[in-house]
Amino acid sequence: MITVGLSLKGRPCLVVGGGQVALRRIEKLIEEEASIRVVSPEVLPEIVAYHEQGKLQWIEAPYASNDMVGQQFVIIATDRPDVNEAVLQDARAVGAFINRADVKEDSNWVFGSSTQIGDLDISIFTNQVSPRVSRLLRQDIERRYTILAEWLPQIRLWRQELQRLLATSKEREQFWRIYLGESEFIQILEGHGDSVKENIVHAISRIRSES
Template sequence: MITVGLSLKDRPCLVVGGGQVALRRIEKLIEEKASVIVVSPDVLPDIVTYHEAGVLQWIAKPYSSEYMVGQQFVIIATDIPAVNAQVMEDAQGVQAFINRADVKDDSTWVFGSATEIGDLEISIFTNQVSPRVSRLLRQDIEKRYGILAEWLPQIRLWRQELQHILDTPKEREQFWRTYLGESEFIQIVEGQEDSVKENIVHAISRIRSES
């Protein structure tokens, strides 16, 4: 399976099921501003709230094939094997991407464990082997690299300035190799970033004065 990032904004996404598994996936779709339709006779109160707020459409009926028309992304999350099998068949018929909770090998797209650190977004995939390991990795990354949330906006400003004072991409790449290499990155992560920042600021000032 190839790991990719998808923009689901305004994309039709069908969710069949209304329990906890469905809710977790629905909330991720809502974050991405997908066009979500939930089909299930019964759903959790949170899903009802989302429906009443207008962020998704809830069809309070059993699944039927008519709801598959025009769908691009499908989440199968009921506890009824026969229903799941029917949704799977219909989704394959319209060549939709499928995320199936009860038979993971049938999924053609999966949710990673994602975290955001400032402007940095990291997704973790363990080939669906262990959601627990994914959560632990996410927590470790958030703790270990949280300082980058402060650094990334400044790096963006430095890059913009370097584009004006260094003429070629090769020169800019060499700058970052020199002043933000592996050892400097380790210093930042370990909380010893002042000297790294000072060296970058001085280097940019020198280049600016010479240009």
Template sequence: MSHDYPVMLKLAGRNCLVVGGGAVAERKVASLLEARADVTVVAEEWTPVIEGLVKEGRVRGEKRAFRETDVKGSFLVFAATNRPEVNENVCRLASSFGALVNRADRPEDSSFTDPAVLRRGKITFAVSTGGASPSLAKDIKRELEQLYGIEFEQAAEFLGEIRDLVQKSGLPSEKRHRLLREIWNEIGMKGIRSGSPEEWKLVVRRLLRIEEER
């Protein structure tokens, strides 16, 4: 059995196309906007939400039938209409132009699957069943929401700032790596769940003093 290869794509400023204007297409557009992609929607009809995004200038919209030339220049394409023959055509053409393509009604025909995503600041959880059961992926995401609360968003931001400070501290490389390991060992998952940013800062100050005195 082959497995999908998980990656996190940087889509900021990249041309992405959504063919379709229903609820599924609306979700795809929202996820692309979160990634700051340059989004175009092509559909004969679309939801009020998509209509609003087009009017606000947040996405480009073409209210018409799909054309073969629409996929040209796109990095990533979603085929999200309610017409299988259109989705099949979009997939075929997108692949011929070298674009990554996702077909909402037949994930097995896609070059990538769209996972259920949970974000906690800099942390991204992506749950995929390879298209086998989107409902299962969504339920797992809901459990993750309960397990990883807002404190993890705060911790990721804090630890990122500390890492930058340590890297710029002037300490030798070996000491920097040791200090970062010790900070994590002191805080850890338990400290994130039961502590606070002020307590984390105290840990860092204490360990930094110890490292400087070595």
């Protein structure tokens, strides 16, 4: 499976089921501003609240094949294997991306454990082996890389200036190889990035004066 990032803003997403598993996935879809339709005779109070807030459409009924019309992404999350299998076959028939909670092998679209720290957006996939390991990795990354996220806005500004000062991508790549290599990266993570910043600023100033 190839790991990719998808923008689901405005895209039709069907969720069949209304329990805790469905809720966790729905909350991710809401963050992405997807167009969400939930089909289930009963749902958790949180899902009802999202429906009342206009964040999703809840169809208070058992799943029917016509619910699949126009859907692109499908989440199958009921506690009935027969219903899940029926949804699976309908989703395959329309070529939708499928996330099935009870049979992982039927999924061709999976949720990773993700975290966003400033401009740093990281997703973690363990090939569906261990959600617990994914959560632990996410927590470790959040602790370890918060300081790096604080650097990203400044790095963006430096990159923009270097694009004006250095004519070719090869020159820019060489610059970053010299001034933001592995040792500099480690210094930043360890909280000793002042000298790294000073060297980058001086180097850019020198290039600017020579231009």
